Amino acid sequence: MEKHKQENFHCEDFLSDFDFWTVDVADKLARDSDISGGLTESHWKVIMYVRDHFMKYEKGPAVVKVVKDCGISFKELCDLFPCGLVRGAYKVAGLPRPQGCI
Amino acid sequence: MSEKKQINNSTLGVIKADITATEIDAFVFYARNDLKLGSGFGNAIALRGGPSIRKELENLGPLNVTEVVVTTAGTMKAKNIIHACGPKFQEENIEEKLKTTIQNVLKAAEANGIESIAFPPMGAGFYGVPIDLSAKITIDSIADYLAKGSEIKDVVVCGNDTREYKALVPKLQDLNKKAA
Amino acid sequence: MSTTTNGRSYKAQKVIDRMGQKLTRQMVGSLAACVHCGQCTDSCHYVLSNPGDPTFAPAYKADRIRKLFKKHYDWTGKVFPKWVKAGTVQTDEDLEELKDIVFGKCTNCRRCTINCPMGVDLATFNRMARGLLCHVGIMPEGVEYVAKEQWEIGNQMGVLKEDYIETIEWQEEELQDEMEDPNARIPVDKVNSEIVYVINPREIKHDPRSVLDAAKIFYMAGADYTMPSEGWDMTNFGLFNGDDELGGAVAGRVYDKVEELNGKKLVISECGHGYRSTRCEGPNWAKKDIAFDSESSVITMLKYIKEGKIKVDKTKNPGSYTFHDSCNNARSCGLTEEPRELLSLVVDDFREMYPNRAENYCCTGGGGAMSMAEYRPSRLKSAKVKADQLSATGTKTVVTSCHNCVDGLTDLIGHYKLGMDVTQLVNLVANALVVDEKIEENRKIHSAETSATAAQ
Numbered sequence: 029m030e031k032h033k034q035e036n037f038h039c040e041d042f043l044s045d046f047d048f049w050t051v052d053v054a055d056k057l058a059r060d061s062d063i064s065g066g067l068t069e070s071h072w073k074v075i076m077y078v079r080d081h082f083m084k085y086e087k088g089p090a091v092v093k094v095v096k097d098c099g100i101s102f103k104e105l106c107d108l109f110p111c112g113l114v115r116g117a118y119k120v121a122g123l124p125r126p127q128g129c130i
Numbered sequence: 131m132s133e134k135k136q137i138n139n140s141t142l143g144v145i146k147a148d149i150t151a152t153e154i155d156a157f158v159f160y161a162r163n164d165l166k167l168g169s170g171f172g173n174a175i176a177l178r179g180g181p182s183i184r185k186e187l188e189n190l191g192p193l194n195v196t197e198v199v200v201t202t203a204g205t206m207k208a209k210n211i212i213h214a215c216g217p218k219f220q221e222e223n224i225e226e227k228l229k230t231t232i233q234n235v236l237k238a239a240e241a242n243g244i245e246s247i248a249f250p251p252m253g254a255g256f257y258g259v260p261i262d263l264s265a266k267i268t269i270d271s272i273a274d275y276l277a278k279g280s281e282i283k284d285v286v287v288c289g290n291d292t293r294e295y296k297a298l299v300p301k302l303q304d305l306n307k308k309a310a
Numbered sequence: 311m312s313t314t315t316n317g318r319s320y321k322a323q324k325v326i327d328r329m330g331q332k333l334t335r336q337m338v339g340s341l342a343a344c345v346h347c348g349q350c351t352d353s354c355h356y357v358l359s360n361p362g363d364p365t366f367a368p369a370y371k372a373d374r375i376r377k378l379f380k381k382h383y384d385w386t387g388k389v390f391p392k393w394v395k396a397g398t399v400q401t402d403e404d405l406e407e408l409k410d411i412v413f414g415k416c417t418n419c420r421r422c423t424i425n426c427p428m429g430v431d432l433a434t435f436n437r438m439a440r441g442l443l444c445h446v447g448i449m450p451e452g453v454e455y456v457a458k459e460q461w462e463i464g465n466q467m468g469v470l471k472e473d474y475i476e477t478i479e480w481q482e483e484e485l486q487d488e489m490e491d492p493n494a495r496i497p498v499d500k501v502n503s504e505i506v507y508v509i510n511p512r513e514i515k516h517d518p519r520s521v522l523d524a525a526k527i528f529y530m531a532g533a534d535y536t537m538p539s540e541g542w543d544m545t546n547f548g549l550f551n552g553d554d555e556l557g558g559a560v561a562g563r564v565y566d567k568v569e570e571l572n573g574k575k576l577v578i579s580e581c582g583h584g585y586r587s588t589r590c591e592g593p594n595w596a597k598k599d600i601a602f603d604s605e606s607s608v609i610t611m612l613k614y615i616k617e618g619k620i621k622v623d624k625t626k627n628p629g630s631y632t633f634h635d636s637c638n639n640a641r642s643c644g645l646t647e648e649p650r651e652l653l654s655l656v657v658d659d660f661r662e663m664y665p666n667r668a669e670n671y672c673c674t675g676g677g678g679a680m681s682m683a684e685y686r687p688s689r690l691k692s693a694k695v696k697a698d699q700l701s702a703t704g705t706k707t708v709v710t711s712c713h714n715c716v717d718g719l720t721d722l723i724g725h726y727k728l729g730m731d732v733t734q735l736v737n738l739v740a741n742a743l744v745v746d747e748k749i750e751e752n753r754k755i756h757s758a759e760t761s762a763t764a765a766q
Contacts, residue, residue: 084181087173090469090515092477102484102518113516115720127169127455127681148471169455170462177470219447220324255461255559258445290462292566293559 042118042125046082049122057120062110071108071120074098078121088118088126133299134286135306137276142269142285144302146295149248149288150174156200156210157248157288158235160257163215165191165199170256175211179204183211195221196230198238212238212247218257225267228252228259232271239282246284251294261297269301321446322399326382328442333383337435341379343428344369350422350432355671356415359694366415366692368422372432374411375439405448412439413450414685418550419637419672433677441552449551452681457547460560465543467511477514478537481522488522489529493757496525497536499571505535505610506573508544508564508588510581510713523740524579527611530743531619532752534759535577541567544578545713546587549638550678554595561592568602576604580734582636582712583676586643606645608711611739612652621749622656622742630659630705631738634719635670636712644668649711652735656742663703671696673710675718693722700728707731709738 043049043057054075058067067075077098081089091113095102109116114126134143149157150171159171165187167176175183186201193199193215203211214235217227232252239247252268253259259267265287272285287302289295314323333341350368351357357366364370377397380387387396399405418433426432443449444457459468469477475498482496497503507528513520528535541563548557568576578585587595589604614620633653639645646667653660665671674693679685700708700723708719708730719732745753 085176086167086184087176087468090473090477091518092473092480092514095480096476125683127452127459151471168458169468170458173459173468174463174470177468220321220445222320255556256458258447258555261555291464291559291563293562 043122044124046122046124049079053122054120057122061116061120063108063116063120067120068108070100070104074100074105074108074117075121078117078123082121082123088114088123131289131295132286133302135302137273137305138279140276140280140282140285142272142276142302142305143287144269144289144295144298145248145286146289146292147248148174149250149290150178151207152248152286152288153207154248154284154286155208155244155246156203156212156239156242157208158212158214158250158252160250160252161193161199161213161215163192163195165193165213165215171250175203175206179206179211187213196227196234198231198234200238200242200244208248210242210244212244214252216253216257217259218253220258224253224259225263228264228267229271232268233275236272236275236280236282236285240280243281245282247282247286249285249287251287251289251298254294255290261294265294265297265301266304269298269305273305318398318400319402319405321402321448322405324446325399325405325442326378328445329378329438330383332438332441333379336431337438338379338383340430340432340435341372341376342384344372344376344430345428347427350426350430353422353425355419355421355674355695356692359692365411368416368432371411371415371436372430374408375435402448405443405446408439409443409448409450410685412436412443413453413678413682414688416677417637417672417674417679418677420641421637421669421672424641424668437549437552439552440550441554444551444553450682450684452683453547453551453678456678456681457551457553457556460543460545460547461556464540464563465511465514466545466547467515469511469514471539474514474542475539477518478521481518481525484522485525485529488526489753491753491757494529495756496521499539500536502572502574503534503536504574505533505577506568506571506575507535507537507577507579507607508542509537509579510545510584511543512713512717513579520579520734520736523736524607526740526743527614527620527736529756530745530749530752531614532755533614533619536571536573538564538567538571541565544584544588545581546584546592547678548595549583549587549591550681557587557591558595558597561588562596562598564588565592565596565598565600574602576602577607577610578604579607579713580711580736581714582638583714585645586638590643606639606648606711608645608649608652608735611735612648612655615652615655615739618748619752620739621744621746622739623744624656624658624742626742626744627657627738629657629707630661631657631707631709632661632663632700632703632705633666634663634673634700634708634710634715635667636710636715637670637672637676639711640670641668645711649735652739653709656735656738657709659705661703661705663699663708665699671699673712673715673718674722675714680714680717680721690722690725693718693725697722697726697728700730701726705730707733709733709735711735
């Protein structure tokens with residue numbers, strides 16, 4: 029049960045323009061999102077999945093889709109993106125801040 | 131939960147169901163003027179139907195109030211979606227506009243060979259038409275149209291929850307009284 | 311823009327007409343009672359963080375709504391309009407301006423209310439004013455988006471039913487792995503359960519850890535519970551956008567489902583506005599008598615520990631903790647002592663923040679503010695007082711019983727670089743769980759019950 033990390037989310041703002049996103053922007057957003065050591069292949073798999081989902085549906089994917097379609101566990105997702113799905117993966121993938129209680 | 135009534139060669143029913151998950155020829159989406167799918171049922175259409183619907187809509191708008199357009203329904207259980215730009219938020223002559231919108235939907239359905247349609251209670255919920263008024267106008271307008279004879283075989287009005295369903299049922303039953 | 315005969319825009323006239331239908335006795339009391347003493351001024355986090363700007367003062371904001379009441383519905387405004395500052399809205403631009411005040415300059419936190427010697431409840435008529443504007447379609451884009459999701463999909467994050475079910479099944483697998491028990495279940499739509507457990511869609515869409523943590527606690531306690539397949543969203547945007555119809559529809563879906571499942575008690579996960587909406591305001595909005603009991607999951611968890619149904623070891627949660635009271639929990643529903651009692655049972659180092667309980671400052675993301683992107687810079691600027699309050703505790707982690715506060719606090723902690731973490735009681739309780747013989751008994755009960763249900 030030690031897998032529960034108390035560090036939740038502590039990050040700043042999202043990109044406002046989805047098309048402004050580039051690989052360099054992603055690197056910068058990653059640094060803002062507590063991802064140390066740069067983006068790895070595992071990060072890119074999630075990032076491209078999230079971007080593809082947004083292009084198709086104009087909305088970020090639910091966490092269950094990310095985990096199942098990218099073949100990772102939730103713990104692995106949190107290890108890759110310490111700020112979580114929204115403030116981590118969505119943000120680095122260049123999605124705008126989602127609507128709702130976020 | 132469901133209830134229905136025969137009108138000429140057609141049936142008009144009321145069900146409690148998620149309109150975007152219904153197996154039917156076409157369902158009605160209460161559309162924005164710019165035809166952007168947006169949230170709510172629009173979100174369900176995007177997620178369940180896939181990106182092709184948005185592509186189709188790109189060159190069809192904007193619509194004036196009461197106008198409708200028909201698209202395919204992508205990977206949804208329905209075959210088509212009728213995007214109907216109904217009146218919103220207490221705008222003027224709301225009842226007349228609702229009736230015209232409903233007639234335009236039914237005309238478009240006939241023109242496209244659609245034989246079964248699901249309606250929401252038109253304009254109720256987010257766009258602020260009180261549910262009782264919406265239920266009455268939706269049921270009565272469809273019944274009036276079908277009474278003149280139509281190629282459309284089945285029409286259902288879909289209550290999203292128990293509250294909507296319970297508002298729709300008595301309006302359908304009132305039709306029986308009128309007929310008697 | 312169409313206009314009416316008196317030159318007023320069609321929408322402005324509709325807003326004024328609607329006000330007459332929405333005024334309740336409490337609102338009229340609040341609208342009439344203000345003596346402009348200024349006591350509310352220093353109670354508002356917007357004022358405290360923006361000391362040079364008088365337009366943030368609660369009495370000033372209230373007067374933008376009050377003037378309409380005086381002009382159109384109060385005799386004093388007819389006899390001496392200038393003295394009582396009666397005024398009206400003429401154009402759609404006037405309505406937009408009002409929108410920026412009622413949505414952008416107040417989180418309906420009610421801190422001014424409890425500090426008003428006259429009992430003026432600004433939040434109540436600010437909410438009404440929001441409702442008047444939404445009625446004619448004037449609202450921030452984010453509010454429009456979320457309200458439509460909740461009206462039409464049934465939850466405010468547009469989670470489809472199939473995704474909800476898939477997420478629960480996924481968390482059930484996680485539960486089985488962690489408990490090393492292939493019979494561990496998260497039951498859905500189980501009839502006649504003691505508990506129907508409803509949650510915030512954020513738990514499904516973005517971070518299901520709290521679903522798993524709650525499931526672990528229920529499992530360990532041998533609880534007879536279920537999650538509903540519909541009516542599972544206990545949040546309610548009707549509280550935020552002032553739409554009583556939406557409030558009633560959303561709360562009604564929860565109540566209808568509990569009745570359909572013949573559940574004995576509704577347990578509401580940690581969410582301030584959801585708790586207030588579902589437990590306190592909902593029955594009025596939905597115009598419904600509720601035959602079953604309801605409680606916050608905080609109370610459920612506390613009872614489990616006190617009754618020995620679960621055991622916890624606070625050394626499993628090292629570090630220092632403070633507690634942030636959600637406005638809706640503390641000020642509007644009086645839920646202040648149970649969360650502290652529970653927190654003290656699961657952590658060793660708990661330090662109060664000051665002020666606290668009903669006097670606590672808003673997370674600054676309340677009243678739906680998190681969904682209104684256009685006011686974000688002003689919101690974060692107004693969070694200064696909250697940031698100072700948090701850092702004065704000297705703790706590493708802030709605990710709160712509200713999902714909205716988690717996001718509001720997370721935002722301001724990032725903005726002011728406080729380096730603190732945010733967590734909820736359910737996470738701490740689950741993390742502190744220990745297994746002993748009694749708990750083993752409960753686990754067996756749970757397994758036997760769920761496999762019997764599965765076999766049916």
